[in-house]
């Protein structure tokens with residue numbers, strides 16, 4: 609990557625935005641030699657807060673940061689964007705039905721998809737962080753017919769990193785000892801963190817832990833970690849989410865190391881029985897700026913049941929947004 613690379617961040621004045629922008633500007637998103645132009649998209653009432661963050665970015669005097677522009681208009685914010693981090697979303701509030709949540713997010717991700725289609729750079733890469741991330745990505749993608757479908761991805765890297773950390777701590781090994789971990793399915797409580805293909809110092813992880821820990825502790829701890837953070841911190845995970853977004857894009861652009869893979873929600877090509885087109889998390893490698901689904905893994909009955917349940921949830925979300933006319 610040569611650069612300068614134009615990076616658009618939506619929800620820039622939010623908590624994840626605050627944890628994300630400084631790391632992008634210091635070279636962690638793309639690499640230590642790649643100049644960056646930042647575009648911040650916010651809703652009108654949050655523009656002033658975004659201005660404040662931009663002042664702080666200026667005060668860091670980051671050598672790689674060439675410019676910071678702020679807008680409340682997606683057509684301005686995505687103009688020429690090479691990377692788009694869609695962080696801003698409508699959270700579920702008390703008493704909100706799923707249909708209302710999807711509809712409110714359709715109101716955000718449809719115009720953003722249209723704007724990306726109209727004005728982004730030809731090599732645009734999109735990562736959706738804002739929840740429900742997989743389905744929001746599907747909505748944006750549906751309104752960007754001129755952008756190759758595979759450029760729309762959603763984030764399960766935080767779940768991936770959480771799973772690695774839980775396993776490393778259980779086995780008392782460094783996180784670097786763990787390879788080939790996979791998060792399958794939806795970024796939700798149904799996600800399936802897979803230890804049957806993960807390796808610890810070259811040995812299958814599931815064989816290093818007892819089955820009851822895997823089933824009754826590991827899987828629920830990873831899946832419910834977001835709620836545990838809210839309970840402890842009084843606010844949802846922000847720095848770790850920003851870190852995972854950085855990891856996702858860095859890997860996408862710079863590739864996965866030999867002998868390892870990562871997890872990302874990308875459009876299914878039908879692999880592993882996941883209906884084509886669903887944006888579902890898979891084991892993926894990245895090379896030359898493209899994600900590819902790792903092929904040929906054997907899926908046993910235990911894993912099959914869990915992957916199917918999460919994929920089923922994704923299919924239901926897709927059907928719901930279809931019924932709402934959002935895709």
Ligand code: NAI
Pocket residue numbers: 618619620621622623624625649650651654695696697698699716736737738739740741763764766767795844845846849
């Ligand atoms: P936040 O509420 O602190 O910030 C969200 C920001 O988005 C606000 O500043 C808001 O003004 C802005 N926004 C709302 N609508 C917008 C629009 N149409 N265009 C531009 N900006 C808009 O929320 P936080 O903590 O930063 O989280 C953001 C999202 O990330 C949430 O949906 C959260 O659920 C999700 N998330 C996803 C994770 C994942 O692993 N995929 C992990 C953690 C959070």
